[in-house]
Every structure is written in C-alpha cells, then in structure tokens.
Amino acid sequence: MSMVMLNLLLMFVFIYMIIPYVITRIWGFGVTLRGRRGRQIAFTFDDGPDPLHTPKLLDLLKKKRIKVTFFVLGSKAERYPELMKRIHMEGHQIGIHNYSHLPNWLMSPRHIRNKHVHRSADIIERITGERPSFYRPPWGILNIGDLFALRKYRIVLWSIMGWDWGKGSKNIPLKERILDQLEPGSIILLHDSGDTWGAEPDAPSRMIASLEEVIDTVHIQGYECVRADELLHKPHDSRSDLSKGFRVG
Numbered sequence: 400m401s402m403v404m405l406n407l408l409l410m411f412v413f414i415y416m417i418i419p420y421v422i423t424r425i426w427g428f429g430v431t432l433r434g435r436r437g438r439q440i441a442f443t444f445d446d447g448p449d450p451l452h453t454p455k456l457l458d459l460l461k462k463k464r465i466k467v468t469f470f471v472l473g474s475k476a477e478r479y480p481e482l483m484k485r486i487h488m489e490g491h492q493i494g495i496h497n498y499s500h501l502p503n504w505l506m507s508p509r510h511i512r513n514k515h516v517h518r519s520a521d522i523i524e525r526i527t528g529e530r531p532s533f534y535r536p537p538w539g540i541l542n543i544g545d546l547f548a549l550r551k552y553r554i555v556l557w558s559i560m561g562w563d564w565g566k567g568s569k570n571i572p573l574k575e576r577i578l579d580q581l582e583p584g585s586i587i588l589l590h591d592s593g594d595t596w597g598a599e600p601d602a603p604s605r606m607i608a609s610l611e612e613v614i615d616t617v618h619i620q621g622y623e624c625v626r627a628d629e630l631l632h633k634p635h636d637s638r639s640d641l642s643k644g645f646r647v648g
C-alpha cells in the first residue's frame with residue numbers, strides 16, 4: 400500500500416469511526432446516554448427477542464411490576480412475532496437494534512437507515528401496530544453519517560454497562576456492577592439473548608437470576624424503574640421526587 404493510500408485510509412477511519420465514537424460516547428453529542436429526572440432509572444435489554452430467555456425475563460418484570468425497553472433485532476422480531484406481541488401487550492417499549500447484529504462502522508449510513516433501521520421499524524410496526532422511534536446501534540457503534548441519516552430516531556446508548564454477556568459476567572455480581580454506578584437517570588444496558596458473537600449462550604439466565612435482587616434493591620433505595628421513553632419525555636412524577644430520599648428497608 401502506498402503512503403498516499405495509507406494516509407487516506409487513516410483519515411477515513413478517523414472521520415468515519417473515531418470522531419463519532421468520541422463525540423457520542425464522551426460528549427453525548429447526537430445521542431442520549433442518561434436521563435435527568437428525579438429518581439427514575441431505565442433498564443434496557445438488547446439483542447432479543449429470544450424464545451428461551453425473553454419469556455422468563457417478561458415473567459420477572461411482570462412479577463416486579465416494572466416496565467422496561469427492549470432494543471430488538473428486526474430479524475428476530477420477524478422470527479418471533481408472538482414474543483413481540485407479548486412484549487408490547489405487557490406495556491414495555493420496543494426500540495430498534497439493527498436488522499441483524501452488524502457494526503455500523505462496516506456499512507454506509509444509507510444502507511443502515513434503509514436495510515436495518517427502517518426495515519426493522521416496518522417489521523415491528525406490522526406486528527405490534529406501533530412504530531418504534533428509539534434506536535440503539537449494536538455495540539453502541541455509530542459512523543459519522545448515522546448522526547444525520549438517523550436524525551428521525553432518538554439514538555439511546557447507556558450510562559451503565561451490565562457486562563452481563565460474557566465469561567467475565569461470572570466474576571463480579573451483577574448487583575455490584577449496577578449498584579456501584581447507579582444514579583438518578585441511569586440507563587442500564589443488559590442482554591436477553593446469548594447468541595450474539597462474543598456472548599455466552601447461557602449468560603441471560605445468569606442475568607435474569609440476579610436481576611430480581613437488583614430490582615428489589617433499587618426499589619428499596621427509592622428508585623422507580625421506567626421505560627426509556629418515560630425517563631426521557633414524561634413530565635416529572637412527584638412519586639419519584641428526590642425529596643423523598645432513601646427509604647431504608
């Protein structure tokens with residue numbers, strides 16, 4: 400490769416990949432990393448729906464009476480429409496996580512918008528009757544063009560990564576990983592599928608088994624668990640007011 404080609408390649412990588420990574424992850428430019436309101440927090444689950452894990456997660460959420468946000472893959476939504484209907488019927492928010500789990504760095508903004516985001520939105524709308532408006536790219540990776548091509552969507556990343564998908568998830572308990580970083584407005588990233596590249600197939604079972612205790616603890620601390628759209632849009636709810644402080648239980 401000639402020097403000119405190498406320089407052009409490095410320039411492309413810098414502009415297409417590195418700049419959007421820095422401005423979104425560090426500055427939160429064009430994306431949402433957290434909410435600001437009261438004592439509300441939002442649990443979010445990526446990579447599903449999954450026929451094995453999602454029903455168990457839905458059972459737990461129903462038992463705990465909390466609503467969450469699922470960022471689903473369009474291809475899986477297409478394969479498991481009944482599961483999508485259940486998520487929707489039980490009051491959870493559905494957002495988009497591409498049609499298949501591919502990184503936006505390797506695709507053009509136009510391709511991502513048409514073949515992943517619009518396509519998945521069409522599938523979700525066909526099944527649930529409601530068109531999603533929230534989007535989270537796989538691995539939180541955006542290219543520079545996405546910030547313009549996807550401006551119709553609200554791009555939601557996260558403020559707390561659960562690290563729940565791989566082998567490392569065995570080392571530190573989920574409860575510690577989440578509670579150590581928890582603050583008002585936190586958006587927590589977890590996964591209800593273990594078949595993504597790099598994930599352990601059984602990781603969601605471990606996550607779901609630990610989640611009940613996490614939910615109980617955040618409730619004791621006076622947090623209210625809401626959908627991401629509620630965290631970001633709805634007017635302040637006095638029930639979750641900061642003045643209420645911590646309930647010790």
Ligand SMILES: [Zn+2]
Pocket residue numbers: 445446496500536537538595
């Ligand atoms: Zn993902």
